[in-house]
Amino acid sequence: MKPLASDRAFLLLLAAVLAVALLLVISIATPFGLSAYLSNAIGQLAAFAVLALSLDLIWGYLGILSLGHGLFFGIGGYVVAMHLLKHSYEVTGRVPDFMQFMGWSEFPFYWAGFGFFLYALAMMAAVVLLISGVFGYVSFRSRVGGVYFAIITQALVYVAMLLMFRNDTGFGGNNGMTGFAVVFGWPIGLNSVIIAMAAGSVLVLGMTLLGCRMLLGSRFGILMIAARDDEVRLRTLGYETLRLKLVVWCLSALIAALAGMLYVPQVGIINPRLLAPELSLEIAVWVAIGGRGHLIGAVIGAVLVNAVKFWLSAAAPELWPFILSGLIVLVVLVFPNGLIDLAKLKLARPMGVKRLSSETPELR
Amino acid sequence: MRRLFVAAVFAIAACAPSLSVAGEAERADLIGKLCGDTTSLGDGGRALTGIAADGSKDERAWAALIARAVLDRKLSCDSKGAVVISSDGSLDVFTHAQRTASEESRSPLLGLKNRALFETAEAALALRTAPDAARRNAALRTLERQASSLPEHLFEAAAKQENDTGLKAQMAAVAQAAALNSADPAKRIAALARIAATPDRRALTQVRALIADPAYAANPELKRAVDAAISTIGRGIATGDVMATLYNGLSFASILFMAAIGLAVIFGLMGVINLAQGELIMIGGYVTWLVQEAMRHLVPGLLDWYLIVAIPVVFLVTAAIGIGLEAILLRHLYRRPLMSLLATWAVSLFLINLVRVTFGTQNLNFVTPFYVTGGVPVIGDFIFTWNRMFAIVFAILTLALTWGLMRLTPLGLNIRAVTQNRTMAGCIGIPVRRVDMMAFGLGSGLAGLAGLALAPIYSVNPQMGQNFIIDSFMVVVLGGVGTIVGTVVAAFGIGQVNVLIEPLWGAVAAKVIVLLMIIAFLQWRPEGLFAIKGRRK
Numbered sequence: 001m002k003p004l005a006s007d008r009a010f011l012l013l014l015a016a017v018l019a020v021a022l023l024l025v026i027s028i029a030t031p032f033g034l035s036a037y038l039s040n041a042i043g044q045l046a047a048f049a050v051l052a053l054s055l056d057l058i059w060g061y062l063g064i065l066s067l068g069h070g071l072f073f074g075i076g077g078y079v080v081a082m083h084l085l086k087h088s089y090e091v092t093g094r095v096p097d098f099m100q101f102m103g104w105s106e107f108p109f110y111w112a113g114f115g116f117f118l119y120a121l122a123m124m125a126a127v128v129l130l131i132s133g134v135f136g137y138v139s140f141r142s143r144v145g146g147v148y149f150a151i152i153t154q155a156l157v158y159v160a161m162l163l164m165f166r167n168d169t170g171f172g173g174n175n176g177m178t179g180f181a182v183v184f185g186w187p188i189g190l191n192s193v194i195i196a197m198a199a200g201s202v203l204v205l206g207m208t209l210l211g212c213r214m215l216l217g218s219r220f221g222i223l224m225i226a227a228r229d230d231e232v233r234l235r236t237l238g239y240e241t242l243r244l245k246l247v248v249w250c251l252s253a254l255i256a257a258l259a260g261m262l263y264v265p266q267v268g269i270i271n272p273r274l275l276a277p278e279l280s281l282e283i284a285v286w287v288a289i290g291g292r293g294h295l296i297g298a299v300i301g302a303v304l305v306n307a308v309k310f311w312l313s314a315a316a317p318e319l320w321p322f323i324l325s326g327l328i329v330l331v332v333l334v335f336p337n338g339l340i341d342l343a344k345l346k347l348a349r350p351m352g353v354k355r356l357s358s359e360t361p362e363l364r
Numbered sequence: 365m366r367r368l369f370v371a372a373v374f375a376i377a378a379c380a381p382s383l384s385v386a387g388e389a390e391r392a393d394l395i396g397k398l399c400g401d402t403t404s405l406g407d408g409g410r411a412l413t414g415i416a417a418d419g420s421k422d423e424r425a426w427a428a429l430i431a432r433a434v435l436d437r438k439l440s441c442d443s444k445g446a447v448v449i450s451s452d453g454s455l456d457v458f459t460h461a462q463r464t465a466s467e468e469s470r471s472p473l474l475g476l477k478n479r480a481l482f483e484t485a486e487a488a489l490a491l492r493t494a495p496d497a498a499r500r501n502a503a504l505r506t507l508e509r510q511a512s513s514l515p516e517h518l519f520e521a522a523a524k525q526e527n528d529t530g531l532k533a534q535m536a537a538v539a540q541a542a543a544l545n546s547a548d549p550a551k552r553i554a555a556l557a558r559i560a561a562t563p564d565r566r567a568l569t570q571v572r573a574l575i576a577d578p579a580y581a582a583n584p585e586l587k588r589a590v591d592a593a594i595s596t597i598g599r600g601i602a603t604g605d606v607m608a609t610l611y612n613g614l615s616f617a618s619i620l621f622m623a624a625i626g627l628a629v630i631f632g633l634m635g636v637i638n639l640a641q642g643e644l645i646m647i648g649g650y651v652t653w654l655v656q657e658a659m660r661h662l663v664p665g666l667l668d669w670y671l672i673v674a675i676p677v678v679f680l681v682t683a684a685i686g687i688g689l690e691a692i693l694l695r696h697l698y699r700r701p702l703m704s705l706l707a708t709w710a711v712s713l714f715l716i717n718l719v720r721v722t723f724g725t726q727n728l729n730f731v732t733p734f735y736v737t738g739g740v741p742v743i744g745d746f747i748f749t750w751n752r753m754f755a756i757v758f759a760i761l762t763l764a765l766t767w768g769l770m771r772l773t774p775l776g777l778n779i780r781a782v783t784q785n786r787t788m789a790g791c792i793g794i795p796v797r798r799v800d801m802m803a804f805g806l807g808s809g810l811a812g813l814a815g816l817a818l819a820p821i822y823s824v825n826p827q828m829g830q831n832f833i834i835d836s837f838m839v840v841v842l843g844g845v846g847t848i849v850g851t852v853v854a855a856f857g858i859g860q861v862n863v864l865i866e867p868l869w870g871a872v873a874a875k876v877i878v879l880l881m882i883i884a885f886l887q888w889r890p891e892g893l894f895a896i897k898g899r900r901k
C-alpha cells in the first residue's frame with residue numbers, strides 16, 4: 001500500500017468528504033447553503049458509506065464475506081433509538097408509541113440508563129463486541145470461512161429479524177420505534193438540527209476513512225492483506241491468524257454499529273426490516289460495485305448506488321430491482337473489481353481490454 | 365311432489381296388514397289426546413316424540429303427518445275422531461277415506477308451551493322419516509339443543525338408519541352426548557366407555573363437564589368410570605399429539621430436503637451457493653399453476669391430475685433455467701465463490717420482480733385434487749392428511765431418483781468424480797464444464813420439483829422462495845458438502861427439531877435454537893455431518 005502522503009486518490013476523496021462537511025457546517029449557521037432535505041439525504045448516504053467501509057475492511061482486506069453486517073448496523077440503530085426515545089420521554093414526558101401499543105406504563109428494566117448517551121454508547125459497544133466476539137471466535141477457531149461463513153452470518157441476521165418482529169421483546173416489535181422528539185436537548189425536527197446531524201455523519205465518515213487508512217497502512221494492515229492472499233502461508237510462518245481475524249471482525253462490527261447510530265436519528269424510525277437479509281446482501285453489493293479492497297471504492301459504491309436508489313424509488317420504484325440486478329451482473333462479469341476497474345481502464349489503456357481479472361484471490 | 369308423498373304414505377298406512385288392533389287403539393288414544401284440553405294436548409305431543417323413537421316405520425310416517433297437521437292447524441276434531449285437511453281434500457285420520465268433518469269440528473289450538481312440544485315432535489319425526497338430507501340436518505340442529513329431554517335412543521336409532529356419512533357422524537355424536545347425560549348411571553358408564561374409544565379434545569371437554577355433575581360425587585362407580593375415561597382420553601390425545609408432531613416434522617423435513625438437495629448437489633460440485641434456489645422453487649410453483657390452467661382449458665376432465673402431469677414440465681423448465689444460468693453467469697465465477705453469491709442473489713432479485721410484474725403479488729389459486737384432500741383420523745387430534753403425505757411420498761421418490769442418478773448413471777459418476785477432485789477429473793478426460801452444466805440443471809430441476817410439492821400445501825407467491833432459502837442453507841451446512849445422506853439426515857433433524865420446539869416456545873425460538881445448535885455443531889465438525897473424506901483445505 002502506498003504511503004498516505006502519495007495516495008492521491010484517497011486524499012482527493014478525503015478532501016471531498018471534508019469539503020461536504022464544511023459546506024454542511026456553513027449551512028447550519030447561515031441561510032445559504034444546502035436545504036434540510038438535501039442535507040438529510042447526504043447524511044444518510046454518509047451513514048451508508050460508513051457501513052460499506054466496515055464491510056470492505058473485513059471483505060476487501062481480509063477476504064471474509066459477511067452477509068450479516070445488517071445485524072450490527074441494526075444493533076447500533078436500536079441502541080440509538082432507545083437512547084432517543086428515553087431522552088425524549090425524559091424531556092417531553094410523552095410515553096413512546098410502542099409502549100402505549102403494548103399497554104405498558106413504564107419502560108422495561110433493561111431500558112434503565114439509556115437516557116445517558118455515553119451509557120448507550122457503552123452498551124452498544126458491549127453488545128456488539130459480545131456478539132461479534134463470541135460468534136467470530138467460534139467461527140474462526142473452527143476455520144469456518146468462505147461461503148459457509150457468509151451463509152451463517154446471513155442466517156444470524158435473519159434470526160435477529162424474526163426476534164425483533166416479536167412485540168413482547170420491549171424493542172418496539174414489528175412497528176419498530178419512532179417518534180423521536182429530542183436529540184441532545186434539541187428538537188429533532190429543526191432544520192439546523194437536521195443539517196447538524198448530517199454534518200456530524202459526514203465528519204464521522206471522514207474520520208472512519210482516515211482511521212481505516214492508517215490501520216491499513218500500518219504493520220497490522222500488511223498482515224491483514226497477507227492473511228487475505230494466503231492465510232495458510234501466514235499461519236505456517238507462525239502468525240496467529242485467529243486473533244488477527246477476530247480483531248478485524250470486531251472492529252468492523254463496531255464501525256457498522258456506528259453507521260447504524262448515525263443512520264437512525266436521520267430517518268427517524270427503526271424497525272426490524274433493517275435486519276432483513278436483503279439489506280445485508282445489498283451492503284456487499286455496494287462494496288462490490290464500488291470496488292472491493294479499496295476504501296474509495298466502498299465509499300463511492302455506497303454513495304452512488306444509494307443516490308440512484310433514492311432517486312429511482314421516487315421516480316420509478318418498479319425499475320429499481322431490475323437495475324440493481326443488472327448492475328450486479330455487470331460488475332460480476334465485466335468489472336470484477338467494480339468501478340475501480342473503470343478508472344484503471346481509462347488511465348492505463350484507452351482502448352480497453354477484453355477481460356479484467358480479480359485483484360484479490362478468493363479460493364485458496 | 366309433496367301431494368304424491370302424502371297420498372303414498374296414506375296408501376301404505378291404509379294397506380299395511382301389520383297394523384294390529386293394539387296399534388289402532390293407540391292411534392285412537394292419541395287422537396283423543398290431541399282433541400282434548402291443553403294438558404292432554406301436551407301429552408299428545410310427547411307421545412308423538414315417543415313414536416319417533418320407538419314406533420315402527422308406518423307408525424312414524426303416520427305420526428309425522430299428524431304432527432305437521434297439528435302445527436299447521438290442518439287437523440279438525442269431530443265426533444268420529446278427526447280429519448286431516450291436505451291438498452287431496454280432507455281425509456279421515458284412521459281410514460284415510462275421503463270424509464269431511466262434521467259441523468261442530470274444531471282444530472286444536474297450540475299454546476306457546478305446547479307449540480314447542482309439537483315442534484320438537486315434528487323435528488324428531490322428520491329426523492326419522494324425512495327423505496331429504498337437508499331437512500334431516502335441520503331437524504338435528506333443532507333437536508341437539510334439547511337432546512337431554514328427548515328419548516335416549518332416538519338419535520341412536522336415527523344414526524343407525526342414516527345413509528349420509530357426515531350426518532350419521534353428527535347424529536352419533538349427539539346420541540353420545542345424550543347418553544352421557546342420561547338419568548341411568550349404567551347407560552352413562554357405557555357411554556363413557558364409547559366416548560373414550562375415540563379420544564379427542566371434544567371428548568375430553570364432554571367428559572370433564574361430568575365432574576361438575578352431582579352424580580359424580582354421589583355415585584362412586586360413575587366417578588371411577590369418569591376418571592378412567594379422562595385418563596384414557598388424555599393418553600390418547602398425548603399419543604395423537606406426539607404422532608402429529610412427528611408427522612408434521614416429517615412433512616416439513618421432506619420439503620426442506622426437496623429444497624436443499626439441489627443446493628447440496630450444486631454446492632458440492634462447484635462450491636457455489638445458489639441464492640436463487642428459493643426462486644427456482646417459486647418458479648416450480650408457478651409452472652405447476654400454468655400447467656393447471658392449461659389443462660383447465662384443454663382437458664378439463666383430467667384437471668385433477670395436473671400435479672402428476674406437471675412433474676416433467678416443471679423439471680424441464682427449471683432445469684433449463686438452471687442450465688441457462690450456469691452458461692451465462694456462473695461459468696465465469698468458479699474461482700470466485702463469494703462473487704457467485706452476489707451474482708445468484710441478483711438473479712433471485714430479478715426473478716422475484718419479473719414474476720411480480722408478470723403475475724402480480726397475490727397468492728395463486730390451486731385446485732385441490734381428490735388425492736390430496738382430507739385425511740384419515742388416527743388417534744386424538746392426529747389426522748393423517750393426504751396433502752402432507754403427498755409431500756412425503758414425493759420427497760422419497762425424489763430421493764430415490766436422485767440416488768439412482770448419482771450412483772447408477774454415467775452422469776452421476778462424473779458428478780461424483782468432479783466433486784471429489786475437479787482437476788484430476790479434468791485430467792482423465794471428464795468434460796468438467798459439461799458436467800457442471802448438467803449438475804446445475806439437475807439441482808435447479810430438483811428445486812422446481814420442491815415448488816410443485818409445495819403447491820397443494822403452501823401459498824405460492826413471488827416471495828415464497830425467501831422463506832425456504834435460509835432453512836435449506838442450514839440443511840446443506842449441517843449435512844456436509846455434496847452428500848445425499850447428509851442432506852437427508854440434516855433435513856430430517858432440522859425438520860423434527862423445529863417442529864418439536866415450536867409448540868413449546870414458538871416459531872422464532874425454534875429458528876434461533878436451530879441456528880445456535882448448528883453453530884455449536886460446526887465447532888465439532890466444521891465440514892458438516894457427512895463430509896467427503898479428503899484433504900482439508
